Amino acid sequence: MDEKKLDLNLLPIFIEIYIHQSITKAGITLGLSTTAVSNALTKLKSHFGDPLFLREGLNLAPTKIAHELFSYLQDDVDKLVRNVNSFGKINNFSQISVHCSPYISTRLLADVSNIIWQKNPDCEIIHRSNFSDTKNNIQGVRLRMNDLFFDLKPNLSRSMINTAVLDDPLCLFCSKQHPRINQLLCGDVSHETFIAFETPDEKFNPQKFHIRKTFGERLTLLKSDSCFALLSIIEDSDKVGVLPKWLYGKFSQSFDVAMIDSSNQLPSASIYMIYNKSNGMSDIAESIVSHLSPTRIAAPVALKNVN
Structure with missing residues (x-):
């Protein structure tokens, strides 16, 4: 490893490359050119003495060193978020993003929205349904404090809390x-x-x-x-x-x-609520679970004869 001091500005670029497994997508997210992202990755490779990412089809697969680095960064970001949340104890968010597919939004979004508004009537709710890139969306939620995900499968990240809210x-x-x-x-x-x-x-x-x-x-x-x-x-x-x-x-x-x-x-298809354990939304999450748990298993529908 290079003993020279690491330029901390390179770390957000590393995080986006890791999340998206693509230099191009990382550049789009950060508003940087592909060349700038590539140059940053070259500096990171030199500093850590490791390729960090290996080409695997159309994606970049992280090396063992890259996995470990991301894990350390994840812990530090989570600690920072906890400290920010404890400073002022934010209980009422002014804006919450709810990420879910069109089906789940039809199924649950009305209930979820009403629960949020009971906590904070002035909260702005943003529904995001771009689930073609679910994995990257959930990875990216770590860096934000006010996101809820609802999905048909749990997320295995140790930073995320998963609760089955409906079957x-x-x-x-x-x-x-x-x-x-x-x-x-x-x-x-x-x-x-x-x-x-x-x-x-x-x-x-x-x-x-x-x-x-x-x-x-x-x-x-x-x-x-x-x-x-x-x-x-x-x-x-x-x-x-x-x-x-x-x-x-x-x-x-x-x-x-x-x-x-x-x-x-x-x-049954289980619907999971997913959120960052450090984002201070546990109160809202508990209210959602409490509201939905009595109807966790959807009531059967009577069959109708076809005329």
Whole structure:
């Protein structure tokens, strides 16, 4: 390692490269040119005597030294945030960002917003639904103090608190005009192919494993975190969709779809609330959990016959 004093201005650049695994994306976030970010990384490599990042496809994979450096920086940032929060004990934020997909916003955002406004009627709530880059968004929340995430999977960072706030049972949907509608309503899905509700960046989760175990290769590759897109596809095709049961009670009058009474015991999709343990939002988070816990498991919806 170079004994010369490290330029601390390089560390925010390192953090953004680590989070985004890309020099270009780090530059966009920081408002710097790609050349400036590359030069900063070169200086960091020289200081630590390590490449820090190795090319892995389109991304930059952190080395062991880079992982350790990020971990140390994370601890220091968390300590700084705790100190800032304790100075003045901020209980009422003037602005809170709520990050969640379109489906989860339809499911929970009204309740979450009302709870926040009960705590602070003047709080400005910003809904962010850009979940195509969920991992990077949640990593970046460490550096801000007023963010809540709701997602279909927990975040494994030791800086984040994860609480399952709602379990949505999954079920099978099909078009009311499906060519085998009578067999489907009797639970016979042996000749069908399926499309599943999941976020595009998911690599593995228990629901996906169970669905693939149940339906095997008949599960198609189409996946989306937009339930409205999937409902539109289901009502105009012969595919069967695996979607949250709550949707049927909420939107069955808007889409020409039917819920199938299947003997397959599909899992529930858990919705997690995620926030930085140092951000001082535990009071709001506890209120959200307290409000949602009585209805944690969504009530079943009665099946309706197709005329």
